[in-house]
Amino acid sequence: MEWWNAFNEKFTIMKKLCLIILLVLSLTIWADAQTVDDALRYSQIFYSGTSRFSSMGGAFTALGGDLSTLSQNPAGIGLFRSSEVSITPQLFHINTLANFKTKSREDYLYDFNLPQLGFVVNLINKNSGTGLMSLNLGYSFNKTNNYNQTIVIEGTGDQSSLADYWAEYNNGYILDDMSSDAYIGWRAFVIDSVAGYNNQWGTVYSGYGSEASLYGQNISRYITYSGFSGEHAISVGGNWSDKIYFGATLGINRISYKSHYEHLEATNKVLPDRYSDVAGFTDFRYTFDYSNTGTGFTFKTGIIYKPIETLRLGFAFHSPTIYRIHEEAYDHITSHFDVGGIKEFSNNFEGFDYALTTPFRIIVGGALQIKKFALLSAEYEFADYKTARFANVRDDDYDYSIKNQQIKSSLHSANNLRLGAEFRLNKIYLRGGYSYYGRAWQAGELNDFLDYNAVSCGIGFREKNIGIDIGYTHMTNPMNYILYDTYSETAASDMTINRNIFSVTFGYKFGY
Numbered sequence: 001m002e003w004w005n006a007f008n009e010k011f012t013i014m015k016k017l018c019l020i021i022l023l024v025l026s027l028t029i030w031a032d033a034q035t036v037d038d039a040l041r042y043s044q045i046f047y048s049g050t051s052r053f054s055s056m057g058g059a060f061t062a063l064g065g066d067l068s069t070l071s072q073n074p075a076g077i078g079l080f081r082s083s084e085v086s087i088t089p090q091l092f093h094i095n096t097l098a099n100f101k102t103k104s105r106e107d108y109l110y111d112f113n114l115p116q117l118g119f120v121v122n123l124i125n126k127n128s129g130t131g132l133m134s135l136n137l138g139y140s141f142n143k144t145n146n147y148n149q150t151i152v153i154e155g156t157g158d159q160s161s162l163a164d165y166w167a168e169y170n171n172g173y174i175l176d177d178m179s180s181d182a183y184i185g186w187r188a189f190v191i192d193s194v195a196g197y198n199n200q201w202g203t204v205y206s207g208y209g210s211e212a213s214l215y216g217q218n219i220s221r222y223i224t225y226s227g228f229s230g231e232h233a234i235s236v237g238g239n240w241s242d243k244i245y246f247g248a249t250l251g252i253n254r255i256s257y258k259s260h261y262e263h264l265e266a267t268n269k270v271l272p273d274r275y276s277d278v279a280g281f282t283d284f285r286y287t288f289d290y291s292n293t294g295t296g297f298t299f300k301t302g303i304i305y306k307p308i309e310t311l312r313l314g315f316a317f318h319s320p321t322i323y324r325i326h327e328e329a330y331d332h333i334t335s336h337f338d339v340g341g342i343k344e345f346s347n348n349f350e351g352f353d354y355a356l357t358t359p360f361r362i363i364v365g366g367a368l369q370i371k372k373f374a375l376l377s378a379e380y381e382f383a384d385y386k387t388a389r390f391a392n393v394r395d396d397d398y399d400y401s402i403k404n405q406q407i408k409s410s411l412h413s414a415n416n417l418r419l420g421a422e423f424r425l426n427k428i429y430l431r432g433g434y435s436y437y438g439r440a441w442q443a444g445e446l447n448d449f450l451d452y453n454a455v456s457c458g459i460g461f462r463e464k465n466i467g468i469d470i471g472y473t474h475m476t477n478p479m480n481y482i483l484y485d486t487y488s489e490t491a492a493s494d495m496t497i498n499r500n501i502f503s504v505t506f507g508y509k510f511g512y
Helices: 004-024 038-044 050-055 067-071 072-077 161-172 180-187 402-412
Strands: 086-100 103-123 132-148 149-157 189-195 201-205 217-240 244-266 280-308 311-318 322-337 339-348 351-355 361-370 374-384 389-391 413-425 427-438 451-465 468-484 488-510
Touching: 038 280, 038 351, 038 402, 050 067, 050 161, 050 427, 050 451, 050 468, 050 488, 067 072, 067 132, 067 217, 067 244, 067 413, 072 217, 072 244, 072 280, 072 311, 086 149, 086 468, 103 217, 103 374, 149 468, 149 488, 161 180, 161 189, 161 244, 180 280, 180 322, 180 339, 217 280, 244 322, 322 374, 374 389, 389 402
Parallel strands: none
Antiparallel strands: 086 103, 086 488, 103 132, 103 149, 132 217, 149 217, 189 201, 217 244, 244 280, 280 311, 280 322, 311 361, 322 339, 322 351, 351 389, 361 374, 374 413, 413 427, 427 451, 451 468, 468 488
8 A cells, every 4th residue: 555655645746736837827926915005105205405495394385596496386497687507415214113013023124225315507687677588497306205224023823823814814715716916825735625625715823723722922024115106307487577487397207116014923842742743833924025117297387476575475386207117026935844844935926017097296385585684484385185096008808997997995194394494604604494294194094193394404505606504303103013814803004104314405506
């Protein structure tokens, strides 16, 4: 009978290999591609730019005269009276405190980057009279998001596991139809079918449907985000009779985003001998990598009106940005058993493209100039995030209507406010600002309380055609993050995120 047992064992292995090959060929996309979070991430804009712009809270819609305004209110280019160039290096620091179960973990990251670089060329310049007083052409690269962040979450899985999410989500499906993450969980023997059923799934923690329990495992998740969104703003604008300043911008927007996490669950428990199939299980590690790169186009126009010498009123309209985005994903799992050794499997998902249209924006603002001593500025911005939409970029049969409905039902419009002040002491300028970015999630959603508050300050120095500005911004926001969701609990971490942003701008005016 030994020859028969050997033949039967090899035959069983061959059947499983054939099944694995067929399943791998069928797994071409990951289950959660294009989520509401993706739509919001690429729709939200946190204006960044020169140190002067940032230290005054970004409240420049009615002020202009700064290269950062090319991405905010193009009419700001009309206030330039000479050609100018500026560059802004920045030190970005982000600190994240994550609470999970009874544990708190803090992690941080530093990033040195270049959020602004640009120039303006003065084409027409009249010192007096009426009509067209000046005409300017400009370019500026302005970052609109810095995605760099690291997060550490640790706690105890006293009643659930990521494996439970995979099993519960796929109950009712046979192996051929299960999701890709659950499939590699099966490959690692972290989940398996319940005895007597081919469409019911249990986990190693429950003895695959028996009464055994391995819960109480240590859970760790290590998260890394990287990348940015930014705009290449090409603008033209001018000054009409020192009363009306106008401008238009073609925005070429760029997205580069990567997300990586490692989820580790480890237990020191060993099941009794009667559960020999899972005896000796020690841990599993699941990693997931996801990346987006994309390019989009938008059109912006604006106006600044000066009814009296001390008052400026600004208005800007931003058309929706239409992105074409390329997406790729990869996941991997490794499990360890004292009996059975190491089990390991990976999925490389086929990259594909999709389109995203972000909301339009309206910005209105006012600024008060008190002689040559002070500037006070305030503005309001409206963006309706529920109007973001996914779409196909080529002829395929994928239907985005369900995901677009999820965006519409999960998000709403947000109200953003920015305030700024500048005080001049001869050649020294002292600045301060505040900005608030309102809640974008509908009531009842996980992060319906999520908003952003930022305070800023700075100092500047001017000497004829040379300018140096230093700025500091502190931004904070709360956030909830779900590790996984099961029938027994939603395993979520509540976080507090703080950003400290230091920048220096070097500017030079030509023909002073």
